């Protein structure tokens with residue numbers, strides 16, 4: 001039984017992660033030297049380091065990430081920057097609590113760059129990539145213990161119907177029912193333990209043409225499991241609301257999403273703020289990467305950036 005998943009920090013090379021839509025984020029946030037900025041998804045620190053370069057010594061950057069390995073690496077990355085930098089291992093869903101805990105009453109800018117970084121994909125050892133045979137944890141935090149809910153639990157204990165529902169809803173996978181059926185059939189003989197076990201099951205449940213497309217046949221199922229394990233939809237809803245609540249008047253919030261579920265949620269949240277006369281949408285249409293950025297960083301291809309300004 002898998003009880004822990006300490007990240008293999010020794011294997012971590014200098015960050016290969018490229019920040020997505022960097023210039024658009026910097027322009028859109030309209031940073032001022034003395035701003036208080038919260039980066040709720042620190043990751044490889046790329047956005048935050050560029051933000052720090054725009055802040056002066058009166059500025060503050062609060063960086064959060066739920067992955068302690070990210071925060072440990074970040075401590076070194078910010079050495080010598082001008083603004084005050086405060087780092088926390090925390091989920092952005094409690095962004096407001098973290099800010100108040102620091103005795104800060106209003107934040108000028110917030111950035112959420114959702115999902116996971118390429119470092120996590122490559123080195124976490126938690127089963128985020130279908131290209132490596134790893135334990136099926138799929139947690140974005142490394143604090144995995146006996147009580148923590150993992151993808152392995154879903155695959156080996158959930159009812160077929162519930163597995164089909166999450167794969168359909170969170171993965172938007174058209175073969176959800178077939179995949180769920182194959183999962184439940186497979187676990188009768190042997191529990192499903194690793195990413196490659198799952199990839200084989202997905203392949204057995206889907207037609208061969210589905211295996212030869214640009215997108216790997218396991219992409220949607222992996223996305224669905226990761227979203228469920230990390231409670232990503234609820235975390236985003238709470239993070240948007242709690243973040244907006246601590247924004248100062250004229251403060252801005254920028255959100256980069258990577259799949260339509262997240263983007264729809266952000267779009268509706270922003271529209272609601274406008275209807276409530278609390279906000280003004282800065283990006284009438286989401287900003288997407290130029291072709292060159294997609295060529296240099298294929299991960300950016302599905303990125304959408306939306307920005308809102310608080311009006312009162």
Ligand SMILES: C[S@@+](CC[C@H](N)C(=O)[O-])C[C@H]1O[C@@H](n2cnc3c(N)ncnc32)[C@H](O)[C@@H]1O
Nearest residue numbers: 019041043044045046047065066091092113116
């Ligand atoms: C796409 S990466 C961010 C990359 C970063 N902007 C950069 O330039 O390097 C997303 C990061 O957000 C973290 N993350 C995802 N959801 C989170 C949440 N709800 N709370 C805190 N951190 C989260 C992940 O652990 C990951 O490190």
